[in-house]
Amino acid sequence: MSEHEMAAKSAKQLNDEMLSSMRTPTWRWYGLAFFLGAVAAWGLSAFTYQVMTDMSVTGLDRPVMWGLYIVNFVFWVGLSHSGTMVSAILRLSQANWRRPILRAAEAMTVFSITIAGLFPLIHLGRNWLVYFIFPPYPSQRGLWPNFRSPLLWDATAITTYIIGSSLFLYLGMLPDLAVVRDRSSGWRKKIFAILAMGWRGTAREWVVFRQTSTLMAALIIPVAVSVHSIVAWDFAVTVIPGWHSTIFPPYFVIGAITSGVAAVITLMIIIRRVFHLEDYLTPQHFDNMGKLLLVICLLWSYAYFVEVQTTWYAHEPIEWEVFSFMSGKYTPLLIFMLIGNSVLPVTALCFRKIRRSVKMMLVITVLVNIAMFIERFLIIVPSLSHKNMPFIWGTYSPSWVELSVTAGAFAGFALLYTLFTKFFPIVAITDVRELDVRQAEVRLGRAKLPSITTKE
Amino acid sequence: METLGIFKDTETAGRAVESLVKSGFPEETITSLTSTPYPDGVLVKTNQRTWFRWLSVGGGIFGACAGFALAAGTAYLYPLQTGDKPIISYYPTGIITYELTMLFAILGALVGMFMEMKLPPWRKRVYDPAIGEGAIGISISTTRDQLSRSCEAQKIMQNAGALRTTSEETL
Numbered sequence: 119m120s121e122h123e124m125a126a127k128s129a130k131q132l133n134d135e136m137l138s139s140m141r142t143p144t145w146r147w148y149g150l151a152f153f154l155g156a157v158a159a160w161g162l163s164a165f166t167y168q169v170m171t172d173m174s175v176t177g178l179d180r181p182v183m184w185g186l187y188i189v190n191f192v193f194w195v196g197l198s199h200s201g202t203m204v205s206a207i208l209r210l211s212q213a214n215w216r217r218p219i220l221r222a223a224e225a226m227t228v229f230s231i232t233i234a235g236l237f238p239l240i241h242l243g244r245n246w247l248v249y250f251i252f253p254p255y256p257s258q259r260g261l262w263p264n265f266r267s268p269l270l271w272d273a274t275a276i277t278t279y280i281i282g283s284s285l286f287l288y289l290g291m292l293p294d295l296a297v298v299r300d301r302s303s304g305w306r307k308k309i310f311a312i313l314a315m316g317w318r319g320t321a322r323e324w325v326v327f328r329q330t331s332t333l334m335a336a337l338i339i340p341v342a343v344s345v346h347s348i349v350a351w352d353f354a355v356t357v358i359p360g361w362h363s364t365i366f367p368p369y370f371v372i373g374a375i376t377s378g379v380a381a382v383i384t385l386m387i388i389i390r391r392v393f394h395l396e397d398y399l400t401p402q403h404f405d406n407m408g409k410l411l412l413v414i415c416l417l418w419s420y421a422y423f424v425e426v427q428t429t430w431y432a433h434e435p436i437e438w439e440v441f442s443f444m445s446g447k448y449t450p451l452l453i454f455m456l457i458g459n460s461v462l463p464v465t466a467l468c469f470r471k472i473r474r475s476v477k478m479m480l481v482i483t484v485l486v487n488i489a490m491f492i493e494r495f496l497i498i499v500p501s502l503s504h505k506n507m508p509f510i511w512g513t514y515s516p517s518w519v520e521l522s523v524t525a526g527a528f529a530g531f532a533l534l535y536t537l538f539t540k541f542f543p544i545v546a547i548t549d550v551r552e553l554d555v556r557q558a559e560v561r562l563g564r565a566k567l568p569s570i571t572t573k574e
Numbered sequence: 575m576e577t578l579g580i581f582k583d584t585e586t587a588g589r590a591v592e593s594l595v596k597s598g599f600p601e602e603t604i605t606s607l608t609s610t611p612y613p614d615g616v617l618v619k620t621n622q623r624t625w626f627r628w629l630s631v632g633g634g635i636f637g638a639c640a641g642f643a644l645a646a647g648t649a650y651l652y653p654l655q656t657g658d659k660p661i662i663s664y665y666p667t668g669i670i671t672y673e674l675t676m677l678f679a680i681l682g683a684l685v686g687m688f689m690e691m692k693l694p695p696w697r698k699r700v701y702d703p704a705i706g707e708g709a710i711g712i713s714i715s716t717t718r719d720q721l722s723r724s725c726e727a728q729k730i731m732q733n734a735g736a737l738r739t740t741s742e743e744t745l
Contacts, residue, residue, distance in 0.1 A: 129609070129708025265645040265666040266654075274670050278677040285684050297609055300706035315688065316695040319705060320713070321620040323691050324611040329624055330687040334680065337630075341676045348669065551708075552610040 129551060133297060136545040139393040140298070143540060154533035161526010164519045165240055173243045175519045182502040182514035187241035189494045190524055193377070194234030194531075195276070195349050196370070196490065200378020201227030202283045203342045204410075205290075206335035215406050217549040218398040222389055223382045224287040225544070229534040230381075231283060231345075233527050235276050238269065240523060268352045275341075275348045282341050286334050292317055292327065293548040346374045353497070360440040360501035369421045373490060376414045376459065380486035383407050385535070387480045389544055398545055401474035408473030411463060411483070419460040436506055444500035447513070451492050458489025576742045577724045578607070578700040578713045579731030587617055587710040590734035597730055599714055599723075607701070607711030617710065626686030633682020634675045641674030642667060700742050709737070 127135075143151075168175050178185045201223040208216030239248060265271070296317040299310035317323065350370035353361035363369075383404065390399040429437050445452055463482055472478045499514050516524075538544070559566040581587035587606065595601055606617040614620055645667040653661045688694075705711045712731060716723045721743070728739040 133707060265649065265670050266656075266663050271666060271669050271673075274673045278673045281677060282680045285680060289684065289687075293609065297706040300703035315693045316699075317693065318699065318701050318711075319608050319610075320605045321608075321612075321614075321618050322605060323693075324608070325614075325620055325622055326624055326626065326687055326690045328611065330626065330683055333627060333630060333683050337676060337680050337683065341673075341680075344669075344672065344676075548610050555610050555612070 127554075132551055132554065133301070133547060135395070136398065136547045136550065137298065137301070137543055138395075139389075139539045139544045140541070147536075147540065151533065151536055154529045154536060157529030158526045158533055161523045161529065164522035164526065168240075168519050168523075169245055175517060177515050177517045177520060179512070179514075181505055181510045181512050182499060184241075184498050184502060185514055186495075186516040186520040186524055187237050189491070189498055190527055191234055191237035191241070192349055192370075192494045192498070193491050194230050194237065194527070195346060196374035196377045196494070197381050197487075198227045198231035198234060198279070198283070198378070199342055199346050199371070199374035200382060201225070201230070202286055202338050203375065204379060204382060206286070206339050206342075209331060209335040210339075213406075214553055215403055217553055218395070218545050219382065219386055219403060219407070220290060220546045220549060221287075221544055222385050224283065224290060225535065225538050225542075226378075226381060226385055227283045228280070228287050229531050229538070231276065231280050232534070233531050235280060236527070238272065268348070268355055271348045272352060275345045279341055279345045282338050286338050289327075289331060289334055290546060290549075291542065293319060294543045294546065297547055298543060343371055346371045353501075358501050358505055359434075359436040360444075360497070363425065365421065365425055369425060372414065372417045372421050373493065376411070376418045377487050377490040379407065379411045379414055380483040380490070383411065383479055383483040384487070387476055387483075389539065390476070393539070393544065395545060398550060401476070404476060404479050405470065405473045408467050408479060411486070412467035412473075415460060415463040415467070415486070419464060422460070436504075440501050440504050443504045444496055448496060448500065451496060455489045455492045455496060458485045459493060462486075575716050575720070575724055576700045576713050577716065577727045577731075577739065578702065578711050578741070579728070579734075579736035579739045580702050580704055581710045581712065581731075581734075581736055584612070584617060584710060586735035587712050590712050590731045590736060591618055593730045593734050594712075594714060594727060597726065599727060603715045605713050605715075607705050607713055609706050609708065617712070624690055626683065626690040629686030629689070630679050630683035633685075634679035636682075637674040637676070637678025638671055640678065641671035644674065645670035700740050702738075702740070704737075712736075 176185065176187075205216070205220045205223045208220070239245060242248060265274075292314065295310055295314040296319065299307060299314045302310050347367035347370065350367040354363055354366035356362060386399050386403065386407070390396060426441065429441055463486055466472045466478070466482055472482075503513055504511050579587075579590060581590060591604055591606075594604055601619055602621075604618050605620070606612070608617070614622065646662045649662050649667075655661070700713065702709065702711060714724075714727045716727070724741055724743070728741065731739050
């Protein structure tokens with residue numbers, strides 16, 4: 119939306135439009151929620167079947183003991199990476215175009231890290247003994263739960279990130295919750311009154327709020343980087359060929375940002391279409407996010423090239439064996455991954471026309487994330503299939519149980535997001551309206567100037 | 575005691591603040607209630623200094639101690655000798671200490687923010703839902719024994735173009 123159009127709308131109109139997602143649900147919305155709920159329930163029932171039987175219902179077997187569940191875990195952690203991080207970086211850099219996309223990105227982080235946190239538990243086997251891994255559990259039965267295991271690093275980092283990103287999401291929503299409170303009635307008003315914590319928007323409250331937003335943004339970025347570095351260390355601190363690499367943490371972080379940025383764009387497109395937010399999520403936003411995705415895809419391509427080139431040039435037998443096995447057995451997947459994560463986005467996103475085309479951006483970003491899921495699979499499975507001892511080399515195919523749980527996870531994420539958009543404002547209302555106020559024009563002689571100067 | 579005037583735009587609200595200050599109301603007792611932030615001085619002047627960051631720092635220090643105790647303490651309490659490696663491993667201890675430091679720093683920042691904002695409030699305060707729809711509220715605090723000053727403030731705000739005024743007394 120142009121500044122003139124924004125200025126022409128009253129605050130009430132802007133509120134009405136940005137809160138349109140919270141209107142009474144339609145039958146189509148109920149249909150979607152029911153469908154997603156049904157798929158999530160199917161995934162849950164497959165997991166229940168696994169608990170009632172044993173891990174033999176999965177495709178996991180020696181030597182591949184990490185399969186689709188861990189692929190999912192890495193993928194969902196990666197997806198969670200960008201929402202909060204993009205939001206935090208754009209807040210710190212005071213990029214004005216960030217405003218309409220903040221909430222969608224932050225909510226994505228919270229729900230994807232929640233889904234990610236479920237997968238180590240699903241993967242665990244004998245889930246009723248889960249409390250054995252929590253410290254400080256005494257060393258009974260010969261088990262010594264301690265922090266030398268990277269899995270406990272994961273548990274700690276993910277807990278920190280879930281709490282941190284949820285609070286970051288809540289903090290950003292605080293003034294918007296007050297707006298919703300003022301417009302609600304009945305039980306909704308009571309709930310939003312509690313959530314808004316008595317916010318009135320006094321000058322002092324705004325001063326403290328803005329300083330806290332900046333501080334939280336500065337604190338959450340290193341946490342986000344640490345989470346995916348720790349997930350990378352799950353692999354890198356082992357001696358398994360293909361994993362034992364110093365480049366893994368930055369490579370994982372770059373991959374995570376790639377999939378996260380792509381997912382934010384995908385969600386922006388869906389939200390824009392479903393809630394008719396074309397005035398707020400404009401081609402300019404897709405153009406800017408497209409440029410960001412282009413840069414990250416270039417970085418990912420560089421990191422992947424460096425990793426493969428080092429393996430190829432050194433030609434260390436077992437490392438090369440793993441790569442040869444991967445490129446031989448999974449050729450179509452490897453080609454798809456390289457096209458989806460590198461060739462396609464890097465070439466297509468160079469063109470402004472494509473970056474500003476919503477349909478093209480939808481296709482590209484969905485392909486980037488499919489390719490990123492494949493990348494996670496190609497990191498995990500081939501390395502375990504061809505470890506150092508050739509007499510136990512093997513392969514892996516996921517079972518229907520693992521595929522069902524995976525489908526359930528995607529549906530669960532979509533359901534959480536769908537419910538969130540219905541109960542909470544999906545666009546950062548006060549952020550957008552603040553820009554409107556700052557860009558309102560005043561006449562000075564023959565010229566029209568912004569009423570309040572802002573740093574761009 | 576708080577008195578609130580509701581204005582339809584920043585110009586009338588700004589005029590009201592100027593009139594209140596000219597009439598002898600101290601500027602630090604006047605505040606604005608808005609649904610979007612305005613730069614300092616557009617409506618009122620506010621103290622920009624805050625202390626809540628210290629709570630974040632305190633949270634971080636507490637988190638660092640807790641993280642170290644959790645990682646090193648459990649290893650010390652339930653020792654597992656692996657070859658000649660140390661019982662307390664630096665690398666995992668560093669990671670857990672870092673994560674808990676950040677977690678408690680974040681929690682400290684949020685708790686500190688609410689404490690500094692004095693939210694949630696313990697008593698009912700003057701407010702108008704029109705503020706959420708873009709109206710500007712100008713509030714002035716007076717002591718309970720200054721009822722006449724409150725009435726005077728209401729009159730000044732009405733003269734400046736307030737749509738309506740309310741006082742905490744009427745709540």
